[in-house]
Amino acid sequence: MADSKTIVNKALSYVGTFDGGNNNVIFNTDYYGTAVSGAAYPWCCAFVWDIFRMCGASGLFYDGQKTAYCPTVLNWGRQKGLTVGKNEGKNGDLVLFDWNGDGIADHIGFIISKNADGSYLTVEGNTSDSNYSNGGYVLRRTRYISQIIGIVRPKYDSSESKKSDGEAVKKTVPDVYYQVYTDKSGWLPAVKNREDYAGVDGEKIKGLRIYVKDADFVLSTHQLKGGEIDKVTLSSGSHKFRYRVRVLGSKSYLSYMENTKDTGGSTDTYAGIVGKPIDRIEICCVG
Numbered sequence: 001m002a003d004s005k006t007i008v009n010k011a012l013s014y015v016g017t018f019d020g021g022n023n024n025v026i027f028n029t030d031y032y033g034t035a036v037s038g039a040a041y042p043w044c045c046a047f048v049w050d051i052f053r054m055c056g057a058s059g060l061f062y063d064g065q066k067t068a069y070c071p072t073v074l075n076w077g078r079q080k081g082l083t084v085g086k087n088e089g090k091n092g093d094l095v096l097f098d099w100n101g102d103g104i105a106d107h108i109g110f111i112i113s114k115n116a117d118g119s120y121l122t123v124e125g126n127t128s129d130s131n132y133s134n135g136g137y138v139l140r141r142t143r144y145i146s147q148i149i150g151i152v153r154p155k156y157d158s159s160e161s162k163k164s165d166g167e168a169v170k171k172t173v174p175d176v177y178y179q180v181y182t183d184k185s186g187w188l189p190a191v192k193n194r195e196d197y198a199g200v201d202g203e204k205i206k207g208l209r210i211y212v213k214d215a216d217f218v219l220s221t222h223q224l225k226g227g228e229i230d231k232v233t234l235s236s237g238s239h240k241f242r243y244r245v246r247v248l249g250s251k252s253y254l255s256y257m258e259n260t261k262d263t264g265g266s267t268d269t270y271a272g273i274v275g276k277p278i279d280r281i282e283i284c285c286v287g
Helices: 004-012 024-032 044-054 072-077
Strands: 094-097 109-114 122-127 137-142 149-153 177-182 207-212 217-222 229-236 241-247 278-285
Touching: 004 109, 004 122, 004 207, 024 044, 024 109, 044 072, 044 109, 044 122, 072 094, 072 109, 072 149, 094 207, 109 177, 137 217, 177 278, 207 217, 229 241, 229 278
Parallel strands: none
Antiparallel strands: 094 109, 094 149, 109 122, 122 137, 177 207, 217 229, 241 278
C-alpha cells in the first residue's frame, strides 16, 4: 500500500485543474467510466477516490469500494475505528466538513499539514473561494476546526520510515515533472526539471501541475479573475526548489526564487508580479 506522502503529492499534482464549470473532469470520468457533466455529478469525493486509485492504493479508501457521498466515507471511518480527533489531523488524513452545522458531511479533502494556529492546510477537489463544495477547482485551502465534522486516517504503509540501526539515510535530489494549462493549447506535455520550460509564448497559463516522487512540497498559485496565474510559490520541509516565471509580453524571466528548508520549508517570496499573467515557468530541485 502507498504511504501518506505519495497520496498527498499525487493530489497536489492536480492543483489548478478546473472542471469547466459543469463537473466535466477527469476524476468523474474515471469514477463513472465515461465522461459526465451537470449538477448531478459533484466530485470532491470522486477526487479522493481517484487519487487512491491512481496510486494503486484503492483499498485504503472505503475498503476498495466506490462512493461519491461524503457521509458514507465518514460513517465507514467511524465503523472501522479510523477516525481521530479534530485536533490530531496529519498529512494524508481525510478531512470532512460540515459548512452549515447540520451534522451531515458536505465536503472532503486531504490534510497536507497542520498550521501553527491549529488550522489545517488541505488539498481538495471541486472547491473555490465562492463555493466550498462545488467550486470546480482542485485547490489548496486553509480550513479551521470549527468547519470539520470528522477526520479519517487510512491505514497507510509506514515501512518507508523504518531504517536499520546505524544505517545512513542517503538524500537524493529528485526530478521535478510539471505541466501547464492554457485555454488555447489545453494541458501541455510535462517538462522535466530545466530541460525545457512549460508554457507557450503569448498564451496565459491558467493551470499548473507538479509531480515530485518521494518529496513533500506545497505548490501555491494565485489566479486572477479570468483564471490566469500571476504568482507561484513552492515550499518544502525536505528539499530546496528553484523556480522562475516569465510575465506575458516580456522577453526575459524574472529572478529565481527558492524555498528555505531551514525555516520549515516555507517562503514569503513568490515568482511573479501581482496582476501580471505569466506564459512560461521553469522549476527544478537543487537540494
